[in-house]
Amino acid sequence: MTRQLTITTQPINEAALLSQRGFSAGIGAVVCFVGVVRGREDDKVITAIEYEAFQKMAEHQFNLLFDEIAKRWPVESVRLVHRIGVVKVTEPSLWVEIVAPHRGEAFAACQWLIDEMKRVVPIWKRPLL
Numbered sequence: 542m543t544r545q546l547t548i549t550t551q552p553i554n555e556a557a558l559l560s561q562r563g564f565s566a567g568i569g570a571v572v573c574f575v576g577v578v579r580g581r582e583d584d585k586v587i588t589a590i591e592y593e594a595f596q597k598m599a600e601h602q603f604n605l606l607f608d609e610i611a612k613r614w615p616v617e618s619v620r621l622v623h624r625i626g627v628v629k630v631t632e633p634s635l636w637v638e639i640v641a642p643h644r645g646e647a648f649a650a651c652q653w654l655i656d657e658m659k660r661v662v663p664i665w666k667r668p669l670l
Contacts, residue, residue, distance in 0.1 A: 576635030
């Protein structure tokens with residue numbers, strides 16, 4: 542399984558990511574997820590979220606999650622971009638792509654990855670009013 546992880550302060554360029562996509566003839570599903578900063582957090586109106594990461598540990602945890610995906614599903618590739626720093630409302634903070642032979646596997650792997658990422662990856666967020 543190929544994997545690509547980017548933790549960055551730069552805006553997520555979805556068009557560039559899509560233009561870099563590649564997969565084999567056996568692939569039947571590509572699932573992309575974009576997590577966008579919404580304008581409310583804990584019933585308060587916010588302008589942005591500031592993300593902070595323990596980068597080396599975050600990379601380590603993401604790689605463990607990618608290893609587990611490779612064991613559970615026949616995924617050909619996983620690509621993930623997570624912003625750190627200040628991300629304004631309506632801007633993407635997370636972009637995930639799973640490429641697999643079938644949609645069920647791709648959706649399941651994507652959902653599992655996002656859920657586990659939130660549970661174990663040391664990336665913290667602080668809403669900005």
